[in-house]
Amino acid sequence: MTDGQGMLELMSIRQSERRYIDKPVEKEKIERIAEAGRLSPSACNGQPWRFIVVDEPALRLDVAAATESKVLNMNSFVRQAPVLIVIVREKSNFSSRAGDKLKSRDYSLIDIGIATASMAYQATAEGLGTCIIGWFDEKKIKEILGIPKSKKVELVLSVGYTENTLRKKTRKPSSEIVSHNRY
Numbered sequence: 001m002t003d004g005q006g007m008l009e010l011m012s013i014r015q016s017e018r019r020y021i022d023k024p025v026e027k028e029k030i031e032r033i034a035e036a037g038r039l040s041p042s043a044c045n046g047q048p049w050r051f052i053v054v055d056e057p058a059l060r061l062d063v064a065a066a067t068e069s070k071v072l073n074m075n076s077f078v079r080q081a082p083v084l085i086v087i088v089r090e091k092s093n094f095s096s097r098a099g100d101k102l103k104s105r106d107y108s109l110i111d112i113g114i115a116t117a118s119m120a121y122q123a124t125a126e127g128l129g130t131c132i133i134g135w136f137d138e139k140k141i142k143e144i145l146g147i148p149k150s151k152k153v154e155l156v157l158s159v160g161y162t163e164n165t166l167r168k169k170t171r172k173p174s175s176e177i178v179s180h181n182r183y
């Protein structure tokens with residue numbers, strides 16, 4: 001990765017995968033994905049997260065069902081994924097929370113996004129497909145997994161092998177989103 005291309009290559013092949021094949025994911029791969037989350041940066045190093053790896057079939061299907069909306073035709077693919085990682089937002093440390101107040105920010109939510117992205121890219125590096133899921137019934141997931149009421153479930157990451165081909169990325173052109181020295 002010394003030529004500066006490695007990360008961009010990884011980013012160009014990560015895409016939201018919404019079809020998974022029936023192939024189990026190796027435990028070591030899941031451990032390394034969770035490790036990528038653990039190593040992520042966070043405001044004041046608050047690490048306001050807990051990653052729940054859900055791979056028990058019955059439990060996993062219950063969580064998948066809690067992400068699905070039949071009316072909006074959303075997330076029915078989640079049930080195919082052999083592993084779901086539920087990302088829970090924990091209370092951050094004192095400094096980060098003080099920063100939130102002083103700067104009117106929500107640093108821990110930013111931290112959660114970074115950790116989730118790190119895990120998604122590690123999964124890509126492992127040859128796995130993922131989809132970040134932000135649409136779900138939080139109350140149901142909390143009940144299913146015994147997550148205390150005081151915590152927040154922020155995202156679910158579906159993980160599995162896929163045979164999908166790469167789609168062309170739909171992104172704004174850099175001329176629209178990158179500027180130099182001024183807005």
Ligand SMILES: Cc1cc2nc3c(=O)[nH]c(=O)nc-3n(C[C@H](O)[C@H](O)[C@H](O)COP(=O)(O)O)c2cc1C
Binds near residue numbers: 016017075169
């Ligand atoms: C915070 C967040 C929430 C998302 N929630 C969902 C979701 O509930 N269901 C889904 O199918 N995709 C979801 N996505 C995936 C986005 O639709 C996808 O990343 C975006 O369209 C860009 O496509 P790509 O990931 O294939 O590059 C979510 C992505 C993010 C970052």
